[in-house]
Amino acid sequence: MEVDLEDEDFEDTTRKLIVPGEPLTSSHAFMRGHGTYVDGEEVVASVAGTVERVNKLVTVRAIRTRYSPEVGDLVVGRITEVQPRRWKVDANSRQDAVLMLSSVNLPGGVQRRKLESDELQMRTFFEEGDLLVAEVQAFFSDGAMSLHTRSLKYGKLRNGQLVTVPPILIKRLKSHFLALPCGVDVILGLNGYIWVSKHVKQSQQEGEEGFDAQAVYSNKNDDIDDATRAAISRVCNIIRILAAQFVPLTDVTLLEAYDWVVEQEGDVKDLLQGDFGEALVTALGGRG
Amino acid sequence: MSSRIEILNDGGYRSDGRRQYELRDITIDMTPQGSADGCASIAHGLTQVSVSVFGPREAKQRSQTLHDRAVLNVEVNVLPFSTGERRRRGRADRRILELAASIKATFEPVVQTTLYPRAQIDIFVSVQQQDGGLLPACINGTTLALAAAGVPLLDFVCAVSAGVHGAAALLDLSALEEGDLPHAAVAVLPRTKKVTLAALETRLHVDRFAEVFRLACDAGQTIHAEMRRAVRTRTQELVAAMGAGPRAGPGEHVDRDVAMDDDAADY
Numbered sequence: 190m191e192v193d194l195e196d197e198d199f200e201d202t203t204r205k206l207i208v209p210g211e212p213l214t215s216s217h218a219f220m221r222g223h224g225t226y227v228d229g230e231e232v233v234a235s236v237a238g239t240v241e242r243v244n245k246l247v248t249v250r251a252i253r254t255r256y257s258p259e260v261g262d263l264v265v266g267r268i269t270e271v272q273p274r275r276w277k278v279d280a281n282s283r284q285d286a287v288l289m290l291s292s293v294n295l296p297g298g299v300q301r302r303k304l305e306s307d308e309l310q311m312r313t314f315f316e317e318g319d320l321l322v323a324e325v326q327a328f329f330s331d332g333a334m335s336l337h338t339r340s341l342k343y344g345k346l347r348n349g350q351l352v353t354v355p356p357i358l359i360k361r362l363k364s365h366f367l368a369l370p371c372g373v374d375v376i377l378g379l380n381g382y383i384w385v386s387k388h389v390k391q392s393q394q395e396g397e398e399g400f401d402a403q404a405v406y407s408n409k410n411d412d413i414d415d416a417t418r419a420a421i422s423r424v425c426n427i428i429r430i431l432a433a434q435f436v437p438l439t440d441v442t443l444l445e446a447y448d449w450v451v452e453q454e455g456d457v458k459d460l461l462q463g464d465f466g467e468a469l470v471t472a473l474g475g476r477g
Numbered sequence: 478m479s480s481r482i483e484i485l486n487d488g489g490y491r492s493d494g495r496r497q498y499e500l501r502d503i504t505i506d507m508t509p510q511g512s513a514d515g516c517a518s519i520a521h522g523l524t525q526v527s528v529s530v531f532g533p534r535e536a537k538q539r540s541q542t543l544h545d546r547a548v549l550n551v552e553v554n555v556l557p558f559s560t561g562e563r564r565r566r567g568r569a570d571r572r573i574l575e576l577a578a579s580i581k582a583t584f585e586p587v588v589q590t591t592l593y594p595r596a597q598i599d600i601f602v603s604v605q606q607q608d609g610g611l612l613p614a615c616i617n618g619t620t621l622a623l624a625a626a627g628v629p630l631l632d633f634v635c636a637v638s639a640g641v642h643g644a645a646a647l648l649d650l651s652a653l654e655e656g657d658l659p660h661a662a663v664a665v666l667p668r669t670k671k672v673t674l675a676a677l678e679t680r681l682h683v684d685r686f687a688e689v690f691r692l693a694c695d696a697g698q699t700i701h702a703e704m705r706r707a708v709r710t711r712t713q714e715l716v717a718a719m720g721a722g723p724r725a726g727p728g729e730h731v732d733r734d735v736a737m738d739d740d741a742a743d744y
Contacts, residue, residue, distance in 0.1 A: 208708045210632030210668045235629035237712045252715045254627025283533040283596045435718035
């Protein structure tokens with residue numbers, strides 16, 4: 190089963206499916222990429238997925254796998270451990286990510302020197318079980334990722350709900366912070382963790398000069414009215430059914446799905462019942 | 478135990494109506510269960526196991542990790558109603574530990590663990606029904622679950638049991654046949670035809686072993702075709718559901734967008 194060398198067949202080869210142990214091509218003419226290995230004369234697939242080729246590099250992209258991070262990715266994670274000068278963060282990756290004390294915003298402004306007392310009160314910033322949104326900053330030699338929250342967009346999460354989907358369903362978008370018109374903010378983490386929360390007005394977000402540690406690292410939820418609660422649950426359930434149908438999530442899909450669901454006038458909890466998912470996907474296909 | 482039942486009758490049929498070299502029906506289900514990264518249920522006739530794979534993920538105990546590769550952790554749970562006599566086996570039962578150790582030993586050379594240093598891959602096997610060929614079923618199920626979880630494998634691992642009755646070799650023994658016959662479990666990598674496991678629990682004559690072994694290796698190819706089809710179908714479904722096909726990285730994404738615009742211009 191040779192990958193065709195001809196360029197006109199390129200589109201064809203990108204869609205080709207492969208399963209582990211199937212030979213792809215000759216190891217002399219091509220370089221092996223992720224999801225493949227070389228055995229003698231042949232490049233062989235090691236995961237089930239689609240074959241992709243860039244010039245001489247052949248890779249197989251697994252259809253379902255753990256999140257493989259890239260620098261600059263936006264991720265949502267959960268603190269699993271507090272260690273000296275660092276937090277360990279579960280980010281759906283092959284090992285826990287690291288958030289250094291030096292890569293978070295500390296109270297008292299960006300320019301402030303890091304003090305020993307900060308190390309002693311690390312739990313006042315992030316505790317085990319806290320959720321946060323961060324950016325991938327760098328990698329360690331063993332492949333573990335280092336995160337940072339040195340932006341006012343990043344930091345601790347509250348007023349919402351976490352939904353987990355397969356990471357392949359999250360495409361790279363212009364912005365991963367979505368504000369839906371139903372008064373719900375969505376953060377699409379590239380690692381497949383999605384945070385759905387009450388909308389915070391731009392003006393109410395903690396500004397640069399008034400960086401308020403109390404508010405940023407607060408563990409208390411704001412008051413959330415019933416309508417917002419229903420909207421959050423509805424968005425969460427929509428994400429769940431779209432993920433169950435393996436539909437890639439983008440801002441457009443979410444908006445269309447939300448509109449369609451509101452048209453159906455069903456109860457929020459009925460969303461997860463029966464064949465609602467298929468109906469939703471059909472409806473989305475019809476519009477798109 | 479069952480001396481009155483003929484293992485192989487004069488017509489060449491076995492007690493459950495199969496021929497000598499006939500395998501039992503294989504049913505494979507790869508729908509995701511719960512939060513597992515990969516899941517598979519496989520049934521060889523009445524033997525039924527389901528396997529969940531979690532990871533590669535951060536190890537629960539740091540002392541267990543290896544700095545240069547991932548650790549495989551296999552746990553087998555035999556449900557009390559899975560066998561003839563109802564009996565609860567503890568997790569520390571020697572037979573179960575041995576089964577788990579065999580599965581682990583089978584997959585250690587096949588999973589590309591060096592890609593995931595300091596990580597752990599958890600494999601949870603749940604035995605739902607037993608009717609012979611338990612180890613092969615567990616191995617086949619684990620292969621499928623690992624493939625579903627996107628864990629890099631050198632190849633599928635296809636296992637089958639084989640035994641000898643008089644001068645005749647039999648494939649894929651049921652519990653009844655296993656009780657009476659000397660038998661072996663063999664796991665092969667179908668592409669290279671390498672053998673990653675050959676387990677004998679009973680005494681089998683040296684002269685007969687070669688024949689039984691070769692037969693089992695050939696049967697592995699048949700099972701491979703079945704498993705391959707299941708994985709392909711599952712992958713196909715997921716790719717089709719995603720519609721747009723593979724997720725594009727940032728660099729390639731731009732290229733493909735341009736290509737799509739060109740297409741659109743043609744219409």
